Amino acid sequence: MSPINEAADRNAAPLAPGETQKLKFYQKGTHTVGNRLVDVDDRAVQSSLDRSNALTCGHRACQGCGEALGARYALDAAMRATGGNLIAVNATGCLEVFTTPYPETSWQLPWLHSLFGNAAAVATGVAAAMRVKGRSNVRVIAQGGDGGTTDIGFQCLSGMFERNDDVLYICYDNEGYMNTGVQRSSATPPAARTATTPAVGDEPGNVFGTGKSVPRIAVAHRIPYVATATVADLHDLERKVVKAMSIRGARYIQIDVPCPLGWGSASHDTIRLARLAVETGFYPIFEAEHGKVTAARKIRKRTPVVEYLKPQKRFAHLFKGGVEDPRVARLQAMCDANIEEYGLVDHHDDDV
């Protein structure tokens, strides 16, 4: 038995000589994906010793920061896809602040921060400059958190989409204004406690029936490529970034990045929570091209939303005194609706 297979599945029956086993990246027990034991071609960019480390070590992110992971995964993949011909434009936010405390920087690619709400437009300008200078091989990524994307940067984002400018916009979605002390954004889920949706009163936490799905709005712009991704699935994330970089025009990727500080979760639970967000149907992972949803990442082990909510203090009020708030059922219904809408579970092997 090869070490690769061994790593893939310690519980599998021994293989006969010459027999090969299809490797599954979803690995019970270790949950390690993108590791250095699989075939070179199957390895994640992150597993490569010559990854660019576009966002290198020494930055000031919190322990277990999902955004830092997401940004490094995405930019390293994009760096590889473009041969290092990449410029990043950053909206104001955690990512900007923790990476560039003057006079230091963690960015090993050309990087520009202008304002909170204009990253998409600034990126348009950079792309235009590259085109006019005859350097269209240099590609542009705009990146920001959910506040800078779904709220204050929304108009510039929509304008960039509508013009089909050659920009990949990546939104690191941690579902709130974490940089300013955890306030509600239009990406904050219902019932979540934030500093501006406190867990007090008759309807504690964020209000049901509010918020917006920017991925869906991006799809409605009929731009060439839209995807959601998660730091829990490195291969999927990297594949989507690489695919996005193979396309010209406006592209949008929104990555679910748990925030231990804002969510009230343990630093070591970042990946686990990101995975639970997928497995519960809380955060549908899909792709769309030119206005049509083309693929969805199936749920492997359908999980009740309670499993996702319980490790997060922002939802603690839903389980106060050991009594489950009826609104948990509404959140479950929300997940079920996502599963239905995006076909996240194949009915024949639905194991819930």
Added chain:
Amino acid sequence: MFEVRIHGRGGQGVVTGAEMLSVAAFLEGRHAQAFPSFGSERTGAPVVAFCRIAEKEIRLREPIAAPDCLIVQDPTLFKVVDVFAGLKPNGYLIVNTNKSFADLHIAEIASRLPKGHAVIVPATEIAQRLVGRPVPNAALLGAFAALTELVHLDSVAHAIEEAFPGKVGAANIAAAREAHANVTQQEIDAGVAHDHAAVL
């Protein structure tokens, strides 16, 4: 300096008229300044445009309060706007109409001006016939050239051509020439030919 104020309605080419007049003066080596009354103009709304003509640089930026010449592109404005405000006692008046000053109830005002300084021109009628659209501005510039002799008809024609190259321009030039001839004939009929020319 000679100051012209043009009154009309949005869509009648008032601003373009003032601009073409300034171009005609420019072509004759003069300084000219054309500017609109700066509104969010809508079709049909009263519009004013101005044109100054001078031998030296024009520095003045105020609207023309005391014009040397009034061009009225739409006689229905008499009821709406104080068109005659500030018109100099020795000024000129051109009214686009196929009625008489008496019919328009402005005979008294017209008679206060020096003899031969006030004319009526059926500019809309001419434009409708020659251009196919009721846009009287070019024709009125032809009338202006005849009445004031401040710019030559050929300069007016050049200015029109510059603004509207091709067939549209040619038709408008024809309208200007007809209006010019119309006014010249009126002057001959009234025995005032060539004793009324304006000076800068």
Added chain:
Amino acid sequence: MLKQIEGSRAMAEAIALCRPEVICAYPITPQTHIVEGVGELVRDGHLKNCEYINVESEFAALSVAIGASAAGARAYTATSSQGLLFMAEAVYNASGLGLPIVMTLGNRAIGAPINIWNDHSDAMSMRDAGWLQLFAETNQEAVDLHIQAFRLAEELSMPVMVCVDGFILTHAVERIDIPDQADVDAYLPPYEPVQSLDPKDPASIGAMVGPEAFTEVKFLAHYKQTHALKLIPEYARSFRDRFGRESGGLLRGYRADDAEMLVVAMGSICGTIKDVIDEMREEGFKIGLVTLVSYRPFPLAALRDALARASDVVVVEKSFAVGMGGQLADNVDGALRNLPVRPRLHSAVAGLGGRPIPRGSLHRLFRQALVQPWEGVHFLDLNERVIGREIHRTGKNRRSGPTAENILKQLAGGRPAEQGRPG
């Protein structure tokens, strides 16, 4: 080449001669004809190698310009009034990042009440944003200032706002000399950025700066503007040498040498004031004008020298700070601050929201400054009857309704809502 054309068209042609590489356009009256003009010049091939981007707001317009400029492209945009306010955050950002963007400001009032006509409130709102602000007196100067602006901006790594009176200049058709491409090329070298985004030499631009360095960064921006005080006249001189006419500079005098009364003003009103000065000189008044071209940087020393020998200075400006007074007068006061013997300063606000500034009113203003000087700000041609009535009306009734609408009603001869609604 001499042309009889609209100011906006002339500016568009001048901007095209400067070979901008990225132009961002969002329409607002009265700036529209300029961006339409450059758009046409890009489309019809006159301006080659240029990306013309129709954006969704002024905020995006300047943001696109910021991205383009930071990536090493010569970038241009234009706006007016509310548009400038909407891009305010980016206005400060562009200067903070040291990006040599050139922007035309078609000067227009700021609402409410909404008003599309000319004054200088918009420019004044961004006077402290770290841009150079140059005011054009004529359309010829507007053309020339754009050419100088790109050179100044790129030499200083600092954005430049060319302020042009909306409608009065932008929509006026007059005789304008459009320079030759070869002369502009000789005057304005290609853009050589001091920093740019380049994968070959990755730099982080726009990092956070804390208390330990912020003062120094800001001081250096101020230092650059003081350096601009030297460059602006220098570039105006080299402009004159190449193009054969005076345009730009910090300020210039008109019949100022022996003047006992000096008027200080900016923009197109200076033309009318010159005519008034000629008329008053005929009557024996020793009056002259100082036209201020560079409002930022503010030429304190040059202005002090220009005004020091006058006995009276009348500042005529098209803007004021509500609750304080004229910004220009305030700055002029700063220039006179430490003179042992200083002229009397008279502050007048005129031409707000497009109100015409007729010669007659200026005659009266300048005479009044001599015989009946006033305290504070004088509002030229203020309709005091309307004001009195409105103050009286609003004083009588708590729910007195909207002021602007009531004043319009008064002016139209209708009855103001005297009683209002029962309150």
